Amino acid sequence: MTDEDGRTSTPLVDEVMKKAAVAWVSAAGGPAVALWCATLDGTVLVVSGPGEQAAPGLADATRAEVTMRGDHGAAIVTWPAQVSRVRPGTEEWETLAPLVAAKRLNAPGPSADLVRRWADEGCALNRLTPAGEPLAGDALPSDSRAEPPRETPAVRAARKPFRLHRVRRR
Numbered sequence: 001m002t003d004e005d006g007r008t009s010t011p012l013v014d015e016v017m018k019k020a021a022v023a024w025v026s027a028a029g030g031p032a033v034a035l036w037c038a039t040l041d042g043t044v045l046v047v048s049g050p051g052e053q054a055a056p057g058l059a060d061a062t063r064a065e066v067t068m069r070g071d072h073g074a075a076i077v078t079w080p081a082q083v084s085r086v087r088p089g090t091e092e093w094e095t096l097a098p099l100v101a102a103k104r105l106n107a108p109g110p111s112a113d114l115v116r117r118w119a120d121e122g123c124a125l126n127r128l129t130p131a132g133e134p135l136a137g138d139a140l141p142s143d144s145r146a147e148p149p150r151e152t153p154a155v156r157a158a159r160k161p162f163r164l165h166r167v168r169r170r
Helices: 011-018 091-103 111-120
Strands: 022-027 033-036 038-040 043-048 063-069 075-086 124-130
Touching (some): 011 075, 075 091, 091 111
Antiparallel strands (some): 022 033
């Protein structure tokens, strides 16, 4: 159904968004990444950039795919989203950024400082608005959708096992 703002949503998407703290977002055909989010008026708000979470391709995307999961970890609904970036200095930024900052867990300092840092360091505040019929029921994949781990420059050296006592060899 389409509301007066042109947002296409369903009762399922609206209900899932009410409890959302994390959304799996895939932008520009890339892999889905887990992002903390805030919801407001039937949209998902996501911050990414320096000092915040990495969301590859989302800052410049116009479309994305959002998957919401339940408390049990299984996907409940996947829906297409229209992505719009909220720019610092606009009236929309002045309204939304403080609301998102207030929901940011483990934020260093007060939310006003966090909003200022987001603007100064070029962080992206994106609004994800439902823009089409969600995949539901039989349309959801039946497999786990698990992917192999992505390549990373992080390397952990293997350590020798810790032994409390000397081992005698006979």
